[in-house]
């Protein structure tokens with residue numbers, strides 16, 4: 001298992017470009033299963049989760065042609081569906097959360113899908129009810145095979161219907177949309193997730209011949225079509241990586257430009273950092289974060305303590321709260337962070353407390369951070385990365401800490417950040433992989 005050794009206290013300056021979005025990549029790559037024609041996708045990030053999904057598709061028989069960096073053509077014309085019954089498939093699904101995204105397309109095109117207990121971060125219970133109830137509404141049946149720890153889903157023909165999702169699940173919406181595009185008749189999905197990556201998936205599906213309207217809203221209407229054809233698609237920059245770089249620039253930056261961010265697609269992300277006092281200048285499609293000797297936490301209009309809480313899009317993504325917590329440790333002022341969507345994502349603050357941060361973990365969902373206003377630098381430490389976003393947050397903390405830190409289990413960071421040490425070292429960091 002690899003680790004990072006980080007020499008802290010070095011100011012970072014220069015320009016960094018975000019990779020293509022992990023969570024969009026997982027959705028649109030799964031969508032290639034919906035057609036036997038070639039689908040070309042560009043700006044695919046070279047990260048563990050995406051590479052694992054591509055390998056899983058290859059195992060199922062999808063032809064994968066690499067045209068250049070991040071540029072692949074996929075063709076799902078000769079699939080080996082027997083692979084879905086193998087133990088190897090079950091094991092590989094367990095390696096990444098994104099494997100659940102194969103269910104919708106396989107069910108829509110072949111009338112059956114198998115899903116193993118998926119992998120991903122251990123950040124609390126992650127139920128799949130929205131996915132299964134959505135498929136059930138379309139006429140599919142599912143049963144669990146307790147011996148193999150898999151669910152089998154089957155339908156002779158999917159039929160469009162109205163459905164109100166039990167929650168605005170991101171991958172749940174993606175799956176139900178991908179199933180509904182080939183269903184007979186019209187499907188209406190209310191309480192759909194509507195984040196930019198769902199929008200992007202819908203745009204790709206329409207380019208493949210689907211008929212989806214209501215994109216960007218929580219009410220999607222999908223008129224089923226007989227079949228889909230090939231298309232080309234470019235993945236957006238990764239907004240979670242952009243947010244991670246804003247946090248890093250605030251903590252240890254000496255003037256950082258984040259290039260080509262698709263600023264309009266970032267929603268409230270920049271404002272969440274601004275609420276901690278971080279200055280972010282918008283320059284075309286770039287963000288520039290100057291060095292700040294101090295950043296001061298805002299308060300609400302009535303003077304009450306600032307709270308940062310996650311919510312389904314267009315609310316603040318839960319995936320950036322860990323980074324916001326680290327930034328808050330050096331702010332002037334206090335902030336309450338309320339992680340509503342996941343149950344176990346805040347426990348990593350213990351590691352920040354070990355490094356000298358002033359944080360009160362109130363309960364599994366809430367913590368209060370009392371910033372040091374840069375009067376007290378964090379101490380270096382040895383820690384393990386419990387999940388992808390805690391991992392990047394700890395890396396940012398280590399960059400700002402006094403002394404040399406070690407982060408173990410960095411496969412968690414590699415799941416979602418491409419060649420992160422080389423990109424940060426180019427800005428002046430000193431991170432080595434051992």
Ligand SMILES: CC(=O)N[C@H]1[C@@H](OP(=O)(O)OP(=O)(O)OC[C@H]2O[C@@H](n3ccc(=O)[nH]c3=O)[C@H](O)[C@@H]2O)O[C@H](CO)[C@@H](O)[C@@H]1O
Nearest residue numbers: 023026097098125167168169170171172312318319341342
């Ligand atoms: C591969 C992928 O795309 N992963 C993302 C996807 O995961 P994923 O699609 O698995 O997450 P879901 O949207 O299903 O749910 C995330 C969590 O939020 C809760 N929940 C969800 C909707 C809602 O209206 N209320 C609510 O409380 C769920 O119960 C769950 O605990 O979306 C999450 C939420 O943005 C992100 O953290 C993940 O990075």
Ligand SMILES: C=C(OP(=O)(O)O)C(=O)O
Nearest residue numbers: 097098120121319388389
């Ligand atoms: C929670 C995340 O990923 P996954 O859904 O793949 O576990 C994330 O990207 O922050």
